[in-house]
Amino acid sequence: MAEAADIQGMSPAPARRWVRRTAAALAGAPLVAALLAGVAAPQAQAGGASKAPTGSSTVSVSLDSLTPSAPVKGDTLMVSGTVTNKGKETITDAQIDLRVGPKLYNRAAIDTAGERTGYVPGSDPYPIDDKYSETIDKLPRGGSREFSLSVPVSKLNLGDDGVYQLGVSLTGQTNRAPYDQVLGIERTFLPWQSEDRDSKPGISFLWPLIASAHLTAETGSDEQQTPVFADDDLAAEIAPGGRLERMVALGSQLPVTWVVDPDLLASVDAMTKNYRVKSGDTTVAGTNQAVAKKWLTALEAAVAEGKVVALPFGDPDLASIAHRGKNVSGTLSHLQTASEVAGVTVETILHVKPSTDFAWPVEGAVDPSIVDVATSAGAHNVIARSDSLQEDDSLSYTPTAARPIGGGTTAVVSDARLSTAFQGDMTKAGNSTLAVQRFLAVSLSLAEQDTEKDRSLVVAPQRMPTIAQAQAMARALQALDDDRWTRSVTLTQAAATKPDAGATTAIPRSSQYPKRLRSQELPTQAFQDIKSTQTSLDNFQVILTQPERVVTPFGNAVNRSMSTSWRGRALEAQLYRDSVRTYLQGLVNEVQLITKSDVTLSGRSATIPVTVQNRLLQDVDHLVLRLKSENATRLELNNGGAVAEQPIRVGAGHSQSVKFDAAANINGQVQMTAQLYTQDGKPYGEEMAFTVKVSELTPTVLLVIAGGLLLLVLAGIRMYAHRKRANADGATGEDGGEPEQPSDPTPDTGPESAEPSGTGEKVDR
The missing domain is CATH 2.60.40.10 (Immunoglobulins)
Incomplete structure (x- = not known):
């Protein structure tokens, strides 16, 4: 028993308590029934889907708060949450216990513990001393009860540094089972480090500032070309309490690398001046200039240290381009342009020079065609993910993020477990707490790996985190802020870390690209639409005396048409492309x-x-x-x-x-x-x-003309004869003279006119 207590990380007092509980169970029911209640009961109910949960699934346990997330010596651990009776019977004589141990030695053990459901005797840790428990006399069917447990860390009997299981359970009785049994349990992880470490891996956490497209290709006819927004939703995101406002406020206090879509900056910058917002068939004046100025000012202060990576303008979908668009002429040139304007846009608005040689495919999934497209636009570093660029079994530790993949290109491989830790619904306190503890546990397990190599780890979370997801990420980073077992590095530093010789550098084949992601890509028709729009724009701009007034807004709109933000929004993407093309055609027709x-x-x-x-x-x-x-x-x-x-x-x-x-x-x-x-x-x-x-x-006209000519000839003969007689008369002394000739007739043509011809018009001769 003493050996078992030592393995489970428990004191003799909890061991004695476990003995008492076992004795009580023996007195009230067979030992097997008591121990296997959490396993057998759910199986017995498998045939009736409508039946209430039983056994160790009877009570739902939510861990809403755990502070500190990574305790040190002298701390007091405080755990609070809610228990809810999902069963059909009232629970009596209940007790909420905190369970600690055993130590989990690697990431595989963490994964196994995190996936376990229900109470598993022999695998789950024993409760700590009763004095740190909380009792509930009665918990009725459907009833909930908040709890709060507090225990000095010194009483947890934690041993060596590492990751320990941490559980909260409810033990109680029901009328049908009048003996102590675990009716509900929730597990999480407790990272423990009592001493400072000599070797710490660097960790680069990407903090993305990306939004969907809001600006249209339309501009006002004034000298300033007042921009027109499709809606005013961006104003809500940057307003106090909005998603992007929270991202800036939280990120300003964290050691992160900002990953920015220049289109977002350009859009907010446009809002600082006069702008219009579509409203039905007309537009109305935008009114959020002050909000936009405040957000940009806060962001400029937050990124003053210069840890900024600029994505190509509009955050183009590299995988869609590689798989559907690169064979449509002109597509790669759009990507090149989007990359070229990225740095200028960020530097002009934020007054900091960003790094522009990183490409970030969706979820870090890569194949040879994606890498080729990324590098064709000037990127030397491609942010991949470890579930795409997977390691073999040749290394006993997680290698550094940087991997040379040929042609002077580096794959910067983010850790999949850390990068996906904050996905899902983080508005529920229980989910958020579990995500933070799991992130810390995984990061500590990586630091505990047996290697003295200088390593850098990269965390590339979802592109557009919700407010709740961002808050959870911030809590996790704040726990690491004092360099507990990692040190902060920028993405540029992580990419420059010396690669591990044994790390994989093999890019997955195109056939291995996830079907789920491929189904979300922009279709080939999207790039054909973009090509059609660009052709019309090329033909249009050559006739303009001020082409820049058209080329810039439409060029930006074309880049937005390729945005990653359209994934899963095929109809909205099509409508946006159609609106750009229709508006351009309207200008051409002018x-x-x-x-x-x-x-x-x-x-x-x-x-x-x-x-x-x-x-x-x-x-x-x-x-x-x-x-x-x-x-x-x-x-x-x-x-x-x-x-x-x-x-x-x-x-x-x-x-x-x-x-x-x-x-x-x-x-x-x-x-x-x-x-x-x-x-x-x-x-x-x-x-x-x-x-x-x-x-x-x-023929009549010709006859008239011929008759006129004949009359002229006859008149000429008559005039000749008349003159001859006059000369003869002059010789005899008679007076004579020339007959007076008629003046020229009135012209039969009118003045030239610049007006368009009318119905049955006669044109000038």
Whole structure:
């Protein structure tokens, strides 16, 4: 018995108490029934899903608070929580006990203890002294009761430094089982270190500032180009008590590496000035400038030491690009641009120079194509995770995070257990407490590993932690803040640590990429949509005299279209891409040809006007208007050609009428087409078709013309004869003179007009 007590980390007093309880159980029921109540009873109820829990699952035990999380000598451990009776009977003569031990020597033992459910005699530790317990006379069916246990650490009889099991149990009786039995238990871990360590692994904790996209591609027509937000949700996140406000407030007190999406900074910076928010079919003025300024000021102070990593602008989904987008032309160039503007954006807004050579695939899952895409954009370090880049059994310890994977690229491998410790619902105090204790336990077990090597560990949590998750992470880091068994390092320092020679450097095959993550990726169609938008933008910007007013907002919107934040939100992602493309097409259509009606020629030669309208708020240039006759034999342009073109420049908000010379040879109808082109020969906008009617060169007209010519000839003969007689009369002394000639007739053409042609219009000759 003494040997057993020593193994379980218990004093002689608890051992005597256990003997008394066993004797009581022998008096009231068979020993087997007492010991196996926690195992056999649930099995007996397996056939009835509607039946209430029994055995050691009868009572739910929640550990809502455990302080200090990692005690030292002289501390008093305080554990509080709630017990709830889930069974069908009232529980009487109950006692809540604290159980400590045994020591868990590695991470596998921690995992096993954490997965165990129900009371397991022989595996679970014995209760400590009764004086640190709490009694409950009666706990009715469905009833709950808060508890609080307090015990000096010196009374826990902890031995060597390491991780110990810590449990809280409720022992009681029911009418059907009138003997002491464990009716509920919850386990956690107690990290214990009594002496300072000589060798401490470094730990780099990433603190992500990332949000979903809120800015649209739209801007106001004013000189400042007032930005337009899709909603005002970002203001709620940065306002006091909001998720991002809490992230900054908590992170400012912690030794972390800030991982920032520059798009978030740009969006908040836009909110510090005038901005608009969509509201139905219109927009309203944004009112959260003060909130935005306060958040940026707080963040700038928090990152003043310069531990900042900038992701590519918009946090593009590297896996989606690698698996679905890289074969769509232009996609990789967007990623390159997003990487190039990242550093400038962060430095301009936060006044600190960030590191820009880190890529962070979703959940650290990598394959060769993801690594290739990441490095193509300039990253030299890829943040992976140990459940993706898994170790073999060649090492007896967890190697340092840095792993050379070829081509000058380093995989910075985060620890999967530590990185996923705070996922799930942390709003429940019990979940949060367990997560903190497990994180500390795992980190201590890593520090306890038998190696003198200089190691750096990396923790890469979820990209957008909730407030409760961030608070839990902060509590865990605060417990390590005094360098108990780890030391704080930046991500850059972790990546530069000398790699372990035996650590794996083999990147998993593409077929090993998790199906769950692959199903969340952006589809290939998304990248084709982006390509279509970029093509329209390229054609549009070449005609603008101020292209930067369009290129910048649309370029940023294209980057947001590839964001990791769209995972699991396929419909919202599609709607965002559609809104960008629709808005751009609307701007493109502001420069167009005004539709013409049929044209009637008033003579053999004429000018045909075509009007170009510019409803943009900037001039357009570098356009060519091309007019084409489908029948040059009947109607030719510009001295004999079938096609004529002229360069175009149209002022903001104006229309420009362009005139083409035309000559009619044969009467009838001729189909004409007008089309705008950019100077590099690409069509711009829709082609416009209209008809020219050559209707005045009829036989009657020709007869009239011939008759007129005949009359002129006859008049000339008459004038010659008359002059000859006059000369003869002059020779005989008779007076004579020239007959007075009539003046030129009134011109039959009107002045040229720059207005568009009307219905049945006649064009100038």
